[in-house]
Amino acid sequence: xxxxxxxxxxxxxxxxxxxxxxxxxxxxxxxxxxxxxxxxxxxxxxxxxxxxxxxxxxxxxxxxxxxxxxxxxxxxxxxxxxxxxxxxxxxxxxxxxxxxxxxxxxxxxxxxxxxxxxxxxxxxxxxxxxxxxxxxxxxxxxxxxxxxxxxxxxxxxxxxxxxxxxxxxxxxxxxxxxxxxxxxxxxxxxxxxxxxxxxxxxxxxxxxxxxxxxxxxxxxxxxxxxxxxxxxxxxxxxxxxxxxxxxxxxxxxxxxxxxxxxxxxxxxxxxxxxxxxxxxxxxxxxxxxxxxxxxxxxxxxxxxxxxxxxxxxxxxxxxxxxxxxxxxxxxxxx
Amino acid sequence: xxxxxxxxxxxxxxxxxxxxxxxxxxxxxxxxxxxxxxxxxxxxxxxxxxxxxxxxxxxxxxxxxxxxxxxxxxxxxxxxxxxxxxxxxxxxxxxxxxxxxxxxxxxxxxxxxxxxxxxxxxxxxxxxxxxxxxxxxxxxxxxxxxxxxxxxxxxxxxxxxxxxxxxxxxxxxxxxxxxxxxxxxxxxxxxxxxxxxxxxxxxxxxxxxxxxxxxxxxxxxxxxxxxxxxxxxxxxxxxxxxxxxxxxxxxxxxxxxxxxxxxxxxxxxxxxxxxxxxxxxxxxxxxxxxxxxxxxxxxxxxxxxxxxxxxxxxxxxxxxxxxxxxxxxxxxxx
Numbered sequence: 001x002x003x004x005x006x007x008x009x010x011x012x013x014x015x016x017x018x019x020x021x022x023x024x025x026x027x028x029x030x031x032x033x034x035x036x037x038x039x040x041x042x043x044x045x046x047x048x049x050x051x052x053x054x055x056x057x058x059x060x061x062x063x064x065x066x067x068x069x070x071x072x073x074x075x076x077x078x079x080x081x082x083x084x085x086x087x088x089x090x091x092x093x094x095x096x097x098x099x100x101x102x103x104x105x106x107x108x109x110x111x112x113x114x115x116x117x118x119x120x121x122x123x124x125x126x127x128x129x130x131x132x133x134x135x136x137x138x139x140x141x142x143x144x145x146x147x148x149x150x151x152x153x154x155x156x157x158x159x160x161x162x163x164x165x166x167x168x169x170x171x172x173x174x175x176x177x178x179x180x181x182x183x184x185x186x187x188x189x190x191x192x193x194x195x196x197x198x199x200x201x202x203x204x205x206x207x208x209x210x211x212x213x214x215x216x217x218x219x220x221x222x223x224x225x226x227x228x229x230x231x232x233x234x235x236x237x238x239x240x241x242x243x244x245x246x247x248x249x250x251x252x253x254x255x256x257x258x259x260x261x262x263x264x265x266x267x268x269x270x271x272x273x274x275x276x277x278x279x280x281x282x283x284x285x286x287x288x289x290x291x292x293x294x295x296x297x298x299x300x301x302x303x304x305x306x307x308x309x310x311x312x313x314x315x316x317x318x319x320x321x322x323x324x325x326x327x328x329x330x331x332x333x334x
Numbered sequence: 335x336x337x338x339x340x341x342x343x344x345x346x347x348x349x350x351x352x353x354x355x356x357x358x359x360x361x362x363x364x365x366x367x368x369x370x371x372x373x374x375x376x377x378x379x380x381x382x383x384x385x386x387x388x389x390x391x392x393x394x395x396x397x398x399x400x401x402x403x404x405x406x407x408x409x410x411x412x413x414x415x416x417x418x419x420x421x422x423x424x425x426x427x428x429x430x431x432x433x434x435x436x437x438x439x440x441x442x443x444x445x446x447x448x449x450x451x452x453x454x455x456x457x458x459x460x461x462x463x464x465x466x467x468x469x470x471x472x473x474x475x476x477x478x479x480x481x482x483x484x485x486x487x488x489x490x491x492x493x494x495x496x497x498x499x500x501x502x503x504x505x506x507x508x509x510x511x512x513x514x515x516x517x518x519x520x521x522x523x524x525x526x527x528x529x530x531x532x533x534x535x536x537x538x539x540x541x542x543x544x545x546x547x548x549x550x551x552x553x554x555x556x557x558x559x560x561x562x563x564x565x566x567x568x569x570x571x572x573x574x575x576x577x578x579x580x581x582x583x584x585x586x587x588x589x590x591x592x593x594x595x596x597x598x599x600x601x602x603x604x605x606x607x608x609x610x611x612x613x614x615x616x617x618x619x620x621x622x623x624x625x626x627x628x629x630x631x632x633x634x635x636x637x638x639x640x641x642x643x644x645x646x647x648x649x650x651x652x653x654x655x656x657x658x659x660x661x662x663x664x665x666x667x668x
Contacts, residue, residue, distance in 0.1 A: 222596055226595075241598060257591035257593060257595035257596075258595075261560075261592075263607075264575060264605065264606070264607035265607035265609070267607065268608055268612065269606070269607055270604065270606040271598065271605045271606070272603070272604040272605070272606075273598035273600070273603055273604075274599070275599070275600075275602060
């Protein structure tokens, strides 16, 4: 068992897009456990767009690194409910190890047959829950309705498209940042149409991809995508806005809001912001819903895995640059 | 009985704010009735902000003038269900007379005791229903919650404030366009605070009027008011957006959307546009709700009445210039 840990600390508030020098790898001696504590070796770490925002507000705390969703294995225990070997989900990532108690962890007792452990950080975790909550609780997508999702090749976006399909959506359209991602959405992830958002008029591109309009827009981007979606939405359309990856670099000067916002009145559009953390009560329902679809292959585990904890900063920067398809993960453990 | 009618026709599409020359008074001979028709002499005519928008799309039809909500009396009848003397609500205003059938009219059989006829064009009509639907169906205002309404001295705004009070709202704050209107909101219409929106930072003015924030914003204005409201709303706040009087003059180039729109995500705000015409099914519930409050005086009939059909264009232009308090009506009949 390692006597030292390595963690990533933020050491500088980024100006615009974060850079490698905004972070530092630090090492320290793992302290002894107290009663009720376990030592967890982290196996799989999630890097997520929201972490860019967290960098603005992070407490720059000492200790085991930045907040991050993680799967780990208990390697030493003074807590009977979490024996050595137990697999746990927790939020103390960006570190090779964490010292935790039962309240900080959610034990993953029985990984479902045919579902990889990594799914608990992606489609079966907060990413999938975000997609499911946005579709069923916020947008209230109905079978037969048409959907547009931005950043569709990202973790949440690809979950939205796949979950919307099994919820009975009719036409599913996505935007992505490269021709390769566009191809992947249509050929591998079951999208009916997709377009590259670079260059040209987004409203026109959406109109070409969804000539009859859409009922629901799942917004991961904001800005010009939101404007195009308002143009493309039908009357009584709904927008579930779960975050804005394009805006995290410019929180202090957010981009222009859609010039056509007034159309929400004439079209009776509902625009609603949400954070998945308010919807933890939906998790059991979601797990029951998604697991059979994962087993059958109707919904795919869509992920990019970077090997080695030493590459976590590069993985995060790559995520912000759109280098991933699906969920971006770092494999840290053995 | 008059053998001729006078009606107002739009004769020119307004550039920006409409002017008197955009309209013409025309006279004609009243045609004979066919079976199933009645001749109605209009008594009270409503002028409303939405008519500015209608001018952009009006069909410039020949006949009895522009669309407008009106109360009239049957003066000749070839329809047994609508005898001479019956009072009817209809939408063929901007004229001294209208020829209508049962489908075009809603008969007002029993005006409630202590409720003036004019209320059926205002607080007891589409204006009040707009306020009630926006508060109960769109914003879902709960007892004890705090409210901000823009254009609060207007017909819908003053209904919103008064209806919110009897629905159990706690702090009710409004904006208006003059110091006199601000005084009136607080001293006569039961608002807890109000401010003049001219000059200065609206977010700051709202924060002074509602230091603890608000739960609901009823938007009659859009633009900078919407931006201030997003700043002032608490988490899980709701915006019911029913129209935008300030924007009707500039539909072709709508004003800037709120720069802080992205905050709807972090605050989990719901923004929803609505049109009262989708909610006609709520009318019976609303009438049952509001009538006792009108009788008791808890809700006031708040109106500005201009005498003489010949003044209807000036009344409409005055409405757009904010010269009214409450519902703007024209008394045309004898």
